[in-house]
Amino acid sequence: xxxxxxxxxxxxxxxxxxxxxxxxxxxxxxxxxxxxxxxxxxxxxxxxxxxxxxxxxxxxxxxxxxxxxxxxxxxxxxxxxxxxxxxxxxxxxxxxxxxxxxxxxxxxxxxxxxxxxxxxxxxxxxxxxxxxxxxxxxxxxxxxxxxxxxxxxxxxxxxxxxxxxxxxxxxxxxxxxxxxxxxxxxxxxxxxxxxxxxxxxxxxxxxxxxxxxxxxxxxxxxxxxxxxxxxxxxxxxxxxxxxxxxxxxxxxxxxxxxxxxxxxxxxxxxxxxxxxxxxxxx
Amino acid sequence: xxxxxxxxxxxxxxxxxxxxxxxxxxxxxxxxxxxxxxxxxxxxxxxxxxxxxxxxxxxxxxxxxxxxxxxxxxxxxxxxxxxxxxxxxxxxxxxxxxxxxxxxxxxxxxxxxxxxxxxxxxxxxxxxxxxxxxxxxxxxxxxxxxxxxxxxxxxxxxxxxxxxxxxxxxxxxxxxxxxxxxxxxxxxxxxxxxxxxxxxxxxxxxxxxxxxxxxxxxxxxxxxxxxxxxxxxxxxxxxxxxxxxxxxxxxxxxxxxxxxxxxxxxxxxxxxxxxxxxxxxxxxxxxxxxxxxxxxxxxxxxxxxxxxxxxxxxxxxxxxxxxx
Numbered sequence: 241x242x243x244x245x246x247x248x249x250x251x252x253x254x255x256x257x258x259x260x261x262x263x264x265x266x267x268x269x270x271x272x273x274x275x276x277x278x279x280x281x282x283x284x285x286x287x288x289x290x291x292x293x294x295x296x297x298x299x300x301x302x303x304x305x306x307x308x309x310x311x312x313x314x315x316x317x318x319x320x321x322x323x324x325x326x327x328x329x330x331x332x333x334x335x336x337x338x339x340x341x342x343x344x345x346x347x348x349x350x351x352x353x354x355x356x357x358x359x360x361x362x363x364x365x366x367x368x369x370x371x372x373x374x375x376x377x378x379x380x381x382x383x384x385x386x387x388x389x390x391x392x393x394x395x396x397x398x399x400x401x402x403x404x405x406x407x408x409x410x411x412x413x414x415x416x417x418x419x420x421x422x423x424x425x426x427x428x429x430x431x432x433x434x435x436x437x438x439x440x441x442x443x444x445x446x447x448x449x450x451x452x453x454x455x456x457x458x459x460x461x462x463x464x465x466x467x468x469x470x471x472x473x474x475x476x477x478x479x480x481x482x483x484x485x486x487x488x489x490x491x492x493x494x495x496x497x498x499x500x501x502x503x504x505x506x507x508x509x510x511x512x513x514x515x516x517x518x519x520x521x522x
Numbered sequence: 523x524x525x526x527x528x529x530x531x532x533x534x535x536x537x538x539x540x541x542x543x544x545x546x547x548x549x550x551x552x553x554x555x556x557x558x559x560x561x562x563x564x565x566x567x568x569x570x571x572x573x574x575x576x577x578x579x580x581x582x583x584x585x586x587x588x589x590x591x592x593x594x595x596x597x598x599x600x601x602x603x604x605x606x607x608x609x610x611x612x613x614x615x616x617x618x619x620x621x622x623x624x625x626x627x628x629x630x631x632x633x634x635x636x637x638x639x640x641x642x643x644x645x646x647x648x649x650x651x652x653x654x655x656x657x658x659x660x661x662x663x664x665x666x667x668x669x670x671x672x673x674x675x676x677x678x679x680x681x682x683x684x685x686x687x688x689x690x691x692x693x694x695x696x697x698x699x700x701x702x703x704x705x706x707x708x709x710x711x712x713x714x715x716x717x718x719x720x721x722x723x724x725x726x727x728x729x730x731x732x733x734x735x736x737x738x739x740x741x742x743x744x745x746x747x748x749x750x751x752x753x754x755x756x757x758x759x760x761x762x763x764x765x766x767x768x769x770x771x772x773x774x775x776x777x778x779x780x781x782x783x784x785x786x787x788x789x790x791x792x793x794x795x796x797x798x799x800x801x802x803x804x805x806x807x808x809x810x811x812x813x814x815x816x817x818x819x820x821x822x823x824x825x826x827x828x829x830x831x832x833x834x835x836x837x838x839x840x841x842x843x844x845x846x
Contacts, residue, residue: 259634266631267649270721274652276675277664289673339557346550354558361565365778365828367801368821369568371575371808376568379586392564395557426549455657457781462809473659480663480788487667494660501656509648512655517725 277498280491288487304492311486313468314493317475321497324389324471325453331394332449333442340403341434345416355404362397366458374462388463389471393453399445402518406441407434444515447508451501472497575818582812596819606820608795609803610827615708616783616799617776620715624723624772625765631720632727633757647728650721658718662785665714669700669786676700701786704796711783711797718782719775723768730764731757766839770832777828780805800824 280288283298308314342348343355373392382388411434419429435442460471467478476493479486505512544552576596580589600606631650639646653661668675677697684693700710734757742752780801783791791798791806798806804824808817 256638259638263631263634263639263646266627267646270649270653270717273661273664273668273717274656276668277660280664280667288667289670291673292678293673293675335557335560338553342550342553346553348547348550351550354554357566358561361561361569363774364569365774365825367778367780367804368572368825369565370805371814371818371821372568372571373564374808375571375582375814376564378582392560395560395565397561397565400557426544426546426552430553451655455655455659457657457659457785473657476659476663477785480666480785482788490663491667494657494663497657497660502652505648505652505655509651510644513647513651513725516654517722517729 274498274502277491278495280488281495282492283488285486285488288491300488301492304486304489307486307489308493311479311489312475312493313470314475316468317470317472318496320386320469321454321472324386325450327386328390328393328453329446329449331390332396332399333446335394336396336399336403336445337435337438337442338430339400340405341407341430341438343400343404344407345411345413358397358400362401370458370462377463383463384466384469385463386469389456389459390453393449393459396449399449402441402445402515403438405518406438411437440511443508444511444518447504447512448515451504451512454497454500572818572821575815576822577819578815580814582814592815596816597823599816600820600823605795605798605803606800606823609798609800610824612708612796613777613779613799613801616712616715616779617773619708620712620719620779621769621772621776623716624720625768627720628723628768629727629758629761629765632724632731633753635724636728636731647721647725650724652721653718654722658781659785661718662714662782665710666701666786669710671697671699671702674700701797702793704792704794707787707792707797711779711786714782714786715776715779719772723772726764726768727761730761734760762839766835769839770835773831773835774828777824777831800827 279294279297281304282301283294284300284303287294287298287300305314343351377383377385377388380388415433416429419433420426424432455473456471457473457477460474464470464474467475470478472493476490476497479490479493577591577593578589579592579595635643635646669677671677677700680693681697684690684695698706700706738756739752742756747755778801779799783797783799784802784805786792787797791802800820801824804817804820807813807820
C-alpha cells in the first residue's frame with residue numbers, strides 16, 4: 241500500500257508523464273494560432289491558400305506591408321493606436337492614483353456611498369452605456385476625436401480599486417502624518433511620498449490600461465467614423481471583405497498589432513497576470 | 523515646494539504656511555475631483571440616460587429635440603421581435619458551450635500545473651494566458667484564415683484525421699464551411715472564446731490552489747486516500763468559492779459576447795443570423811437600423827437576463843440552510 245502510493249507520487253509514473261504531455265500539447269494549441277499569424281504574415285495571399293498551407297516563414301512580409309499601406313491608412317492607424325494608448329495610460333495613472341489615495345487615506349462626506357457607486361459600475365455590463373456614450377460624444381463634437389477614447393477611459397473603477405488597495409496595504413498612515421507635521425504641502429505629500437511608493441501598482445495599472453486601450457475595439461467602433469481616424473484594430477477589421485480579403489496583408493497587420501503585446505508580456509507576464517486577476521485574489 | 527529637507531523640522535521656511543495652501547478638509551475633494559467629474563459624465567450619466575432613452579422614440583438623424591415618449595413600446599416591440607429571441611438563444615448557446623469547457627479544463631489543468639510544474643511553470647501558465655491579453659481583432663482574423671473552408675488549417679487537420687484507419691470514419695469526409703454554414707458558426711465562435719479565456723480561469727484556480735494547506739493532503743495520503751478521492755474531497759470543496767467567482771465572471775462575460783462573433787461573422791451575424799448575439803443585435807439596432815430607443819430597451823432586457831442569471835448562480839453556490 242505504502243509503496244504503491246509512493247510509486248504513484250514518483251515523477252516517472254505513467255500518469256505524471258501523461259499529464260505533462262497533455263499540458264504540453266495544450267500549450268502548443270494555445271500558441272499555434274500566434275505562430276501561424278506570423279508565418280502567414282510573410283506569405284502572399286495565394287501562398288496562404290495552397291494545399292498544404294505554408295508551415296514556415298516566407299519572404300513576402302514587405303509586399304504585404306505595401307498592400308497594407310495601400311488598402312488602409314496603416315501608419316495613421318498605428319500612430320493613433322499608440323497615441324491613444326499612451327494618453328489613456330497617463331491620464332488613468334494620474335486620476336486613479338489621486339482618487340485611490342483619497343479613498344484610502346481621507347475621511348470625507350459621502351465617501352462610502354461614492355465608493356460603492358464606483359465599485360458597483362464595475363459589475364454593470366458596459367454595453368448599457370454604449371448608445372448614450374455615442375450621443376454624448378456627438379453632442380460634444382468628439383466624434384472622430386482621439387480624446388473621445390482616452391478621456392472617458394481615465395475614470396477607471398478598476399484603477400481606483402487597485403490604487404486604493406495598494407495605498408491601504410503598503411503606505412503607512414504615520415508616514416503621511418509625519419510629512420504633514422513637518423509642513424509638507426498636500427500636493428507635496430502626493431507627489432513626493434505617495435506616488436513614489438505607489439510605483440509597483442502604477443506599473444501594473446499602466447500595463448493593463450495600455451493593453452486595454454491598444455486592443456480596444458468597441459470604443460473606436462462607436463466613435464471613430466472616418467477611415468483616416470481608425471485605430472489599428474478598426475483599420476484591420478475594415479480590410480475584411482466577403483469577396484477578396486488580402487489575407488497576407490491582414491495577417492501582417494495583425495502580427496504588427498500583436499508584437500508590442502508579446503514584448504510587454506515577455507517582460508512582465510508575472511505582474512500582468514497578478515494584476516489582471518487581482519480582483520479575484522483580494 | 524520644500525524638496526528633500528522637508529523632513530527637517532527646524533527649517534524656518536517650513537514654519538511659514540503658504541497662503542494658497544488648501545484647507546485640510548478640502549484635500550480629498552480636490553484629489554477626487556478629476557476622477558469623479560469624468561466618472562459622472564462618462565460612467566454614471568450614460569447608464570441613467572440609457573434608461574431614459576429606452577422609453578423614447580428617437581432616430582439620431584432627427585436631432586435631439588425630436589425625441590418622444592412612447593412608454594413601454596420599445597420593450598414590447600423587443601419582446602415580440604423574433605430576431606431578439608433568436609439572438610438570446612444564440613447568446614445562451616455560445617455562453618454555455620464556450621463557458622462550461624473553460625472551467626472543466628481549467629480546474630484539472632490548474633491542479634496539474636500546481637502539483638507537477640516547477641521550472642517550466644511560468645512559461646506554461648504564460649502560454650495559456652497569452653490569448654487573453656491579445657487583440658480580439660487580430661485573434662478573430664487569424665481564426666478566420668484557420669477556419670477557411672478549402673485551405674484552412676483546421677479543415678486540413680480534420681481531412682488528415684479522416685484518412686486514418688479505424689477512427690477515420692468518425693470525422694467528416696467533406697470540408698466544413700465553418701463560418702459560412704449556420705450550424706457551424708456557433709461551434710467555431712465558441713472555440714475561439716474558449717481558447718481566449720481558458721488561461722485566465724486557470725490562473726484564477728492556480729491562485730486558489732496555493733491557499734490550500736499542504737498538510738491536508740499529507741494527512742489524506744497517510745490515511746490511504748487515493749489521488750482521485752483527495753481531488754474530490756479536498757481540492758474541489760476548497761476551490762468552491764473560486765469556482766463561484768470564475769463561473770460568475772464567465773457568465774457575465776459570455777452573455778455580453780460581442781467582439782468575437784462580430785468580427786468572425788463580418789459584423790452581420792452570419793448566415794441565418796446564427797452567429798448574432800444579443801449585444802451585437804443591440805449594436806445593429808442602434809447603428810445599422812438607427813433605432814436608439816429600441817436598442818436601449820434591448821440592452822436593459824439583456825441586463826435583466828444577466829442579473830437574474832448571476833443571482834441564480836449565487837443561489838446555486840450558497841451553502842444550503844443547515845449544511846454548515
